[in-house]
Each structure stands twice: as structure tokens, then as C-alpha cells.
Amino acid sequence: MQNPTALIAEDEPLLARALAAELAQAWPALQVVATVGDGHSAVEAALRALPQVLFLDIRMPGQDGLAAAAELAELWPLDTVPMPQLVFVTAYDEYAARAFDAQALDYVLKPVQPERLRRTVARLQQALAAPQPQPGPDALEQQLAPWRQLLAAAHGVGSTGAAPPLRVIAAGDAAGNVRMVPVDEVLYFEAADKYVRVLTATEEHLIRTPLKQLLPQLDAQRFWQVHRALVVRADAIEQVQRDEAGRLHLRLRGRPGDRLAVSRLYTHLFKAM
Template sequence: MMSVMVVDDEPLARQRMLRLLASVGEVAPVTEAENGEQALSCFAETPVDVVLLDIEMPGINGLAVAQQLMARHTSAEQPAPAVIFCTAYDEHAIAAFEAQAVAYLLKPVTRDKLRQALARASRLNRAQLNALDATAIAERNSVDGREFCARSAAGMQRLPFSQVRYFHADNKYVSAVHTGGELILDDSLKELEDQLGAAVQRVHRNALVVWAQVTGMRRSAAGRYRVVLRDVDQGPVISRRHLSAFKARLGQSGQGSGD
């Protein structure tokens, strides 16, 4: 069972969420807080696994509450909870994921969306959270542990860097091609290249590959080279401009070329 705290300054909104939680099942006990200060106080006294958190509240808003929970509770004795934001506004999505939210749900929250978010939160079970230490927390902020805030038909979601195979720019959008498909990011390719450094390799003006996922390159019948990546049917084309640098790095790493 998963313990949950519902934080919302509107009594009717809390009541509706309590009814949804009751219909989802596998959730108990459930506590309530009507503002950010009360939520922090209640969690300090009685920690829970998940906090369903409104953003726009008087006093300390939901984003600040999440940041304080993460800052105050990172030890094995009292780990931070999984945070699911439930709000009527979508403009805080990026800030929400920077606060390490598990999910961002727009009101009115549906039972299916809530169930999916709770399932995602359940992966951070108590045993896993209790195993966190200072090293694990530091790794979460490293390149390998990085997560992106991505857009999909289902809304905003978090995409772990470990699942990304390459980044591709098409007109004004940048997509992250991952093991389950593609998601749109707000970062430009240049920003991603600067942020990720040696973890990625430029292969085309429109493409960056995640180097840890590269297994080689292959020449097509048309004479073009493509990157061979794990779990991807067809990798991006390598442009003539970037071919020599890619080959050099591939040779240094001992990976095959396939040409």
C-alpha cells in the first residue's frame, strides 16, 4: 500500500481527489493539508510515500513546497516523497520537473491519469528510497542521471537520458528518439550539445547521438553513412562534414564501422 498526502487550499478539490484515490485502490493512509506550511509540518511528523500537490496556493506555493521537501528530506531515515503536481495551469510544467516531480496532472484530474502517475511513483518504493545516500543523490544530478522535460500527446513527462538514443532537429522542434518512440524537447541541439558535452556526438547539423548507445556505422547502397545505435532500427545520417570526426572517435573506442 502507498501512503499519500493531498495538498490543496480548496476543500472541494481535496474531497474530489480523496474520492479518486479511493477508487484507484492500493492507497492508504491518506492525509490532507490545506496549504504549503501545513504540508511541510505534517510530512515532518508523519512522512508519506507520495504528495499530490497543488501549485497555486496562498503562502508557500507548491513548487516551493516540493523544493523544500527535496532539500530537507534526502536521508535514509526520512527520504523525500514522490511529488505529483495537480494544477489547473500548465505554465509551471518545466519548473515542476526541475523540482523533480514524478508527474504533472492538469485539473480536472481523471482516474486513469491519476492511476498512471501513482504507478510511476510506486517505482520509487520505500525500499529504494531508504537506500538513497549522498552518492546516489549526486549521481542523480550527473549527465547519466539526467532527465528531460518532454512533451507528448499525453502532456508533459520526464524522459531519462539513459533511454535516449539520439536527438534530431526538424524545423523548429527538437525530438529525443528513445527506446519507446520520440518526444519533443524545448532545448535546441546547441544547448543539448553544450549541456551534455562528451556524452553526445554531433553527426549532422540536425542530429546528435548519445555516444554510449553507438555500436558502429553502416554505409547504405546510396553511399551515405548512418549511425548504428542500440534498440533503433535506423540511426541518423552522418554528414560529410562530421564523418571524419565520427570515424576518429569510433576508431579510438574500438567499435565496428560496418562499411
């Protein structure tokens, strides 16, 4: 049997080396096939090496660990290898540690805590030894559901409590004016480069607030994330279409010409009742 493999994504080289050294002590059979310093590199290296375990720092320059995990969930070649085990790396913080533990979310603290890492290694070894999902219509969901839960829990770590949902969006224009856009008129939000596009039935606006910061301010019952770069108003969805490759796309009332892709992580939202 081949040795298990892992990727480490950590933007601080000393901490990356410390984690690799501690893993060598706690899990001698584990082969670290790549060490990278940002989320984009993590995605590229993971898709090349297809490791069985990912250690992703939550906060990294450019694309962070959460965004990298969401992208890998969409791009991972499930027809070739099963989804890897996912472990988040976070700076030591008592509140964050309690929050992770409350969600039963596996994590590694910075600086590395040997005893905590050994517990994580034991869980990973157990998970890798477990039988893999059998091919069939439910196999995809069996593999994606744990990732979906991990990402949702990790996004909530550090949250200070729910605020009232936004009612208006302040969007600037090229002339420097600010337009107050009622959230009730928004059909979807789409991340684009350094901006987020705000689409109504008749207009498009740009805002600088990142989608990951905007999402917690929206009513989760009304606005659904359907892709790492896309949030739609649920009651505006008119039709869910499946293409030749089996991927889902949405058509919205008010913007019939727009065809919006649904990523793997969110296909469960559109199962027939």
C-alpha cells in the first residue's frame, strides 16, 4: 500500500516547516507532496498531486484557505480519486479553538500544538481507513456533504453574532455618486475581480465589499449561495437546467438572458422535493 500523501498551504515559511516537522513525528508514513504559500497555488498543486489530506491555512494572502477549499470542491476529479480529507490551520485563539471544537471541526493551531496535532492525525488515519462511498447517485453527496459542513462551520468561526439583514446596498458609480439599491430589488450578486456585481432586473452596480463579507449580512432564507462567486435571490429562480455534463444552471425571473452556474457544493439545494 502506498504511503498517504498531504499538501500544506501556509503563508509563513517557518510555520509551514514546523507543521511538516511535527507531522513527520506524529505520522511518519505521511508524505508531504507539496508546500505552498497561498490559496491559488494550493489549488494548482492539489490538482496536480491529488493528495489525500489538505492542510489549509484559513488566512493567506490573495485567495484564502476557505476560498481554495471551495474551488477544489468544484474542480476535484471525483471520477479519478475521492475527495481528500480537509484540515484547517488557524492562529492560536481561545475563542476560535472553542468554536472549532463546538462544530467538531478538525483544525491545527499555530504555533503547532503536538498533542492537538496527534488527535487530528488519529482522526485522519481513521477516515482514510474507512470504506469509500460506493459508486451510485448518492456517492457525490456522500463525499461533498462533509466539505460543505466544514466550510460552513469555518466561515462561522469568529462570528460575533447575527446582525439585522441588509435592506439597502450603497453602490458607487463612475462619477463618484452613491446609489442606494434596495436589497429587495437585487436578483443576484457575483464576485468579479476586485468588485462584486449587484444585478437587478434592469441595472448593474459594482461594490467593493467582498462576497464573503457581504454574505453574512444577507437574509439566508432569501439569498442562497450557489457558487463560490455567486449568490442568488431564491424567489427569483425560475428554472433549474441540467447540461450534457450533468451540471446545473439557473434561469432567473427578470434576467432571462443570464445563465448562472451552480457548483457541486450547492446542488443539494435543488433536489426535487
